[in-house]
Amino acid sequence: MPVLKADLAACQGYANCVVAADDVYDIDDDGLVVLLRSEVEESDRTRVETAARSCPVSALWLEDA
Numbered sequence: 001m002p003v004l005k006a007d008l009a010a011c012q013g014y015a016n017c018v019v020a021a022d023d024v025y026d027i028d029d030d031g032l033v034v035l036l037r038s039e040v041e042e043s044d045r046t047r048v049e050t051a052a053r054s055c056p057v058s059a060l061w062l063e064d065a
């Protein structure tokens, strides 16, 4: 199952990811992305990956476990 990854040092809090998939990504009080789950169902991969690609600083990606 694909595993969600985030580079918190790169995140700038643009929230594109939250707009694209608010059940997977959130923003904390410091303006950094929070991953609401660690793994993604294969059936949900395209949607979550599209949201990850919407990040302007490429701080999100999926890895195959």
Ligand code: SF4
Pocket (backbone or CB within 6 Å): 010, 011, 012, 013, 014, 015, 016, 017, 018, 025, 027, 032, 033, 054, 055, 056, 057, 058, 059, 060
């Ligand atoms: S889109 Fe990228 S920069 Fe914006 S909150 Fe999400 S991870 Fe952070």
